[in-house]
Amino acid sequence: MSGEPDVHEEFEARLKAYEGRPAAVTGVGKDPVNEPMIRHWCEAMGDTHPAYAGPDAVAPPTMLQVWTMGGLSGHPGRAAAYDELLRLLDEAGCTSVVATDCEQEYLRPLRPGDEITFDSVIESVSARKTTKLGTGYFVTTRTDVHADGALAGTHRFRILKYAPAHRRSKPRELRPRPVVNRDNAGFWEGVARHELLIQRCTGCGTLRFPWLPGCNGCGSPDWDTVGASGEGTVYSYVVLHHPPFPAFEPPYAVGLIELAEGVRIVSNVVGVPYDKVRIGMPVRLEFRRYDDELVLPVFQGVTP
Amino acid sequence: MNAGDRLPPLEIPITRTLIVAGAIASRDYQDVHHDPDLAREKGSPDIFMNILTTNGLVGRYITDHFGPRAVLRRVAIRLGAPNHPGDTMVLTGTVEQVDGDTATVRVVGANGIGTHVTGTVTVRVPA
Numbered sequence: 001m002s003g004e005p006d007v008h009e010e011f012e013a014r015l016k017a018y019e020g021r022p023a024a025v026t027g028v029g030k031d032p033v034n035e036p037m038i039r040h041w042c043e044a045m046g047d048t049h050p051a052y053a054g055p056d057a058v059a060p061p062t063m064l065q066v067w068t069m070g071g072l073s074g075h076p077g078r079a080a081a082y083d084e085l086l087r088l089l090d091e092a093g094c095t096s097v098v099a100t101d102c103e104q105e106y107l108r109p110l111r112p113g114d115e116i117t118f119d120s121v122i123e124s125v126s127a128r129k130t131t132k133l134g135t136g137y138f139v140t141t142r143t144d145v146h147a148d149g150a151l152a153g154t155h156r157f158r159i160l161k162y163a164p165a166h167r168r169s170k171p172r173e174l175r176p177r178p179v180v181n182r183d184n185a186g187f188w189e190g191v192a193r194h195e196l197l198i199q200r201c202t203g204c205g206t207l208r209f210p211w212l213p214g215c216n217g218c219g220s221p222d223w224d225t226v227g228a229s230g231e232g233t234v235y236s237y238v239v240l241h242h243p244p245f246p247a248f249e250p251p252y253a254v255g256l257i258e259l260a261e262g263v264r265i266v267s268n269v270v271g272v273p274y275d276k277v278r279i280g281m282p283v284r285l286e287f288r289r290y291d292d293e294l295v296l297p298v299f300q301g302v303t304p
Numbered sequence: 305m306n307a308g309d310r311l312p313p314l315e316i317p318i319t320r321t322l323i324v325a326g327a328i329a330s331r332d333y334q335d336v337h338h339d340p341d342l343a344r345e346k347g348s349p350d351i352f353m354n355i356l357t358t359n360g361l362v363g364r365y366i367t368d369h370f371g372p373r374a375v376l377r378r379v380a381i382r383l384g385a386p387n388h389p390g391d392t393m394v395l396t397g398t399v400e401q402v403d404g405d406t407a408t409v410r411v412v413g414a415n416g417i418g419t420h421v422t423g424t425v426t427v428r429v430p431a
Contacts, residue, residue, distance in 0.1 A: 002318065003377045030331075037329070040328075040329045041329040041330070043325070043329070044322070044325040044328075044329040044357070044358040044360070045315075045326065045357070045361055045363075045364050046364065047360065047363075047367070048368075049364070049367045049368075049372065050372045051372065053374075060360065060363060060364075060376075060377055061363065061365075061375075061376040061379070062356075062359045062362070062363035063330075064358045065330070065356055065359075066329075066330045066331055066356060069330065069331035069332060070331075070332050071331045071333065096336075096346040096347070097334070098329075099355035099383065100352070100355075100382065100383050101380075101381070101382045101383070102312075102355050102356075102358070102359055102379075102380070102381050103378075103379075103380035104378065104379050104380070105377070105378045106376055106377055106378065133346075133347045133348070164345070164346045164347035165347050171345075173383075199370075219374065227397070233396075236310070240344040249417070251339055262413070270389070270390075270416060271392040271416060272392070272394075272416065273414040273415065273418070274414060274416070275395065276414070288390075
């Protein structure tokens with residue numbers, strides 16, 4: 001795609017001409033509504049709604065689109081106009097696709113044995129948009145799904161056809177390496193074994209973290225280690241919005257974690273949206289691999 | 305059920321297995337939902353959940369809450385930050401409107417990188 005506006009305008013006009021044209025004409029569902037596909041879906045979703053099992057089972061309404069999918073063998077019912085539109089976008093470099101919106105209305109339940117047919121129209125094609133994934137066009141279709149000839153539901157679907165912003169072309173940014181020296185080597189050896197080791201002064205028994213050559217309490221240079229249980233709480237935290245550092249995608253939460261043993265460690269709080277991290281939140285240790293050489297202890301938020 | 309009611313959150317660990325199982329159960333063989341290398345070539349750091357799975361999870365969240373009589377009438381969702389393996393999505397919902405036995409619920413699904421899904425579900429709960 002070139003940078004000249006009039007070229008884009010002309011291309012957009014060609015795309016706009018597809019609005020209102022059919023995307024599928026009397027497409028036929030590859031399988032009638034059936035119990036095995038319903039069960040596989042419910043297993044994947046963890047959905048145990050009683051209406052979706054047993055002798056009078058109905059299909060989960062949210063499966064509406066599933067019955068129209070082409071699967072590995074493609075869409076025989078697809079109209080020429082839709083394939084043409086997708087080809088035009090492919091040729092313009094918009095070879096990737098991602099779905100962004102789905103609006104479904106359910107008019108009658110689908111039951112095992114129902115034969116599915118569907119008609120689909122290209123509702124709109126957007127102007128050229130630049131997104132995080134790349135630059136492309138939103139294509140919206142509207143599909144009427146029929147079961148044994150009667151309208152069972154409607155399905156509006158929006159995809160982004162885009163030219164990928166090749167992230168791979170620049171080398172992947174790696175996290176900074178830890179500085180390992182004779183005073184803290186034992187800590188990193190523990191991390192490699194998925195153990196978080198706390199130093200313990202063998203003179204006075206005081207625990208210390210991060211690792212240091214001597215005890216702040218009694219000055220003794222002698223120590224052994226205690227493995228952390230992995231339980232902890234957020235003692236304090238910051239959310240980093242700016243500036244971005246290589247290998248870190250803001251916003252993210254950096255926590256000062258108080259371990260059950262009483263010492264504190266700085267690390268990422270993971271598995272919780274950055275804006276949901278709170279002081280006092282219980283967290284649990286886990287080890288994450290960030291690249292071939294780097295494993296780090298991080299803390300998974302434990303929501304009650 | 306009353307307007308303003310908040311649904312208890314539902315936490316969904318986004319495993320690689322869930323993403324792939326959801327894609328296959330929905331007959332969606334787009335490589336970005338099962339092949340990490342091809343997903344990266346398309347500008348994504350890893351595979352990500354397909355919209356049909358998100359749709360199914362949003363529907364499940366609502367019927368889990370409203371119980372065995374609940375019937376979905378409409379589900380409208382918009383996707384934002386993708387659900388990648390290793391993340392957790394937390395679904396929350398607020399009843400926006402109640403009309404007889406039918407409720408409209410605003411649903412948000414947040415993951416570690418932002419808002420994965422926002423949507424509106426209309427559900428009928430016959431007495």
